[in-house]
Each structure stands twice: as C-alpha cells, then as structure tokens.
Amino acid sequence: MGEVVNVLVAFAVIVFLFRWVTSSSESGERSPADTLGFRPKNITQDMIDTISNMFPDIPTDNVRYDLLRTGSVELTSNKILERGFLDAPPPAYYTLYPREPTPSSTANRSSNSNGDATPKKLQETLISRYQLEGRVVDAEPVVEDRVGGKAVWEDSPDKREASLRERKAQMILAARQRMLAQQEAKS
Known part of the structure; x- marks a missing residue:
C-alpha cells in the first residue's frame, strides 16, 4: 500500500513539473490577463462606438481600455462625466491591441510604389x-x-x-x- 502512494505522489510531481516546464517555455505568448494585470471583459465594437459618439474628444484606445476593465458602457460614461477623462492605457495594452491608423492619417501617409510619400491632392477651389x-x-x-x-x-x-x-x-x-x-x- 505504501508503494502505491509513493508511485502516485511521484506521478503527480512529474505531471506538475511537466506542466511547469511547458508553460514557462511559452513566455512569448502571455495571456491577456497576465499582460494587462486584470481579466478583460468581453466588449463589442458597438460599445466602443457608443462611448466615442457620446464623447468624441476621448481617444478610442482610452475608451477600449476602460471598457475592457469595466465591461459596461454605463460605468465608463459615468466615469467620463465624473472625472472628465479616462486613464491612458499602459504600454502593455498596445501589444495586445495595436493602434489602428485613423482615416485622416492614412490619407496623409499614403505612399506610392517607390515608398515615397505622395504629394497632397490640390485643394479644390x-x-x-x-x-x-x-x-x-x-x-x-x-x-x-x-x-x-x-x-x-x-x-x-x-x-x-x-x-x-x-x-x-x-x-x-x-x-x-x-x-x-x-x-x-x-x-
């Protein structure tokens, strides 16, 4: 009976060590919860658009970060109304959610086949x-x-x-x- 317990304990230790070694080798693929420091809530683009339409001066990244924390449009909008701003996301946030260029900046930064910036379109009079x-x-x-x-x-x-x-x-x-x-x- 004692030998069976020893075998089970040894097997459990081997499984634990195997899991620990394989999880540490995947250090490049951290979970969003590990990266952000909290477990992000499920949000939709409609939620982000709702807040952005109500408060166009608040950056979209700040809105998305706060929605990931709260998961609620109401809580985020109340925070904006009370404080007047939302906290900027930490640098780790941008590893998970890279910045998307705005339509106006993509129009100004368009490039031709040589990679040079194209001249701006002549203004229409x-x-x-x-x-x-x-x-x-x-x-x-x-x-x-x-x-x-x-x-x-x-x-x-x-x-x-x-x-x-x-x-x-x-x-x-x-x-x-x-x-x-x-x-x-x-x-």
Whole structure:
C-alpha cells in the first residue's frame, strides 16, 4: 500500500513539473490577463462606438481600455462625466491591441510604389467646385446689391434650386473680386 502512494505522489510531481516546464517555455505568448494585470471583459465594437459618439474628444484606445476593465458602457460614461477623462492605457495594452491608423492619417501617409510619400491632392477651389470657370473669364463686375439681396420665392422647386445656385455663384464671384482687389491694394 505504501508503494502505491509513493508511485502516485511521484506521478503527480512529474505531471506538475511537466506542466511547469511547458508553460514557462511559452513566455512569448502571455495571456491577456497576465499582460494587462486584470481579466478583460468581453466588449463589442458597438460599445466602443457608443462611448466615442457620446464623447468624441476621448481617444478610442482610452475608451477600449476602460471598457475592457469595466465591461459596461454605463460605468465608463459615468466615469467620463465624473472625472472628465479616462486613464491612458499602459504600454502593455498596445501589444495586445495595436493602434489602428485613423482615416485622416492614412490619407496623409499614403505612399506610392517607390515608398515615397505622395504629394497632397490640390485643394479644390470654390470656382472649380461650382463650375464657374467660364464666368471668371468674363470678368464681369458683380454688383454688390444683387449679391446680398433677397431672393424671390419661386413657384417650383426646380426654379428655387436654380435661383439658389445663381445666388451662390454671385456670392463666390463677388468674394473673388474682393480678394483680388485686396491683393492689388497690397501690391
């Protein structure tokens, strides 16, 4: 009977040592709980979007980190309302959840086949946006009274839209003429 107990104890020790050796060899693959220092809650993208829509000035990483801790949109939003901010995540957080580039930063950092940054797209002017190039060439002085005057209410929606389009064009051309006059006065 004593020998059976010794065999069982020896077997248990061998199993324990085997588990300990194999778990320590996987040090590169730590669990999220070990990395963050707490067991992260299950969260969805909708939860992150809800908080981000309510508080657009709070960084998304801060929102995700707090939601991982609390698991509740209500608790996170209450914390923001009480404190005015959320704590920044620790550096270990970024090993599990790398930063995703924002749409505006990806547009600015786009690269061509050589790896060089592409030049920014030329800014669209109001003249080109409203297709007023032909009217600029005419260089007809815009009468200021027509630009700021009241529009007549037209009977049909098409006529109202055309009237609005014409008033926009007159305002843009008048602003361009004022800008050119200011530039001439400076030089």
